[in-house]
Amino acid sequence: MSAITAKVFQAGNSKALRLPRSLEVKAKSYEVTPMPDGFMVVDPAAKALRLKALRKLRTLAPMPEDWVRP
Numbered sequence: 001m002s003a004i005t006a007k008v009f010q011a012g013n014s015k016a017l018r019l020p021r022s023l024e025v026k027a028k029s030y031e032v033t034p035m036p037d038g039f040m041v042v043d044p045a046a047k048a049l050r051l052k053a054l055r056k057l058r059t060l061a062p063m064p065e066d067w068v069r070p
Helices: 044-059
Strands: 007-011 014-018 031-035 038-042
Touching: 038 044
Parallel strands: none
Antiparallel strands: 007 014, 031 038
8 A cells, every 4th residue: 555645734722634535434433543753543443353353363273283385
């Protein structure tokens, strides 16, 4: 995915970020984490799905030592 440009504007006493329609933002809220070089924005619903898949993977038995890769 290539970088996009988003506009920052004043909304009352807050700053807001206007995202382009091409991003197809569906969530009503996002987690925003300050980073040394900017911000990380995460969709909480997508994060929950990833964590659920990870928990499922952790319950699987380990691969046998003699397993041959296809």
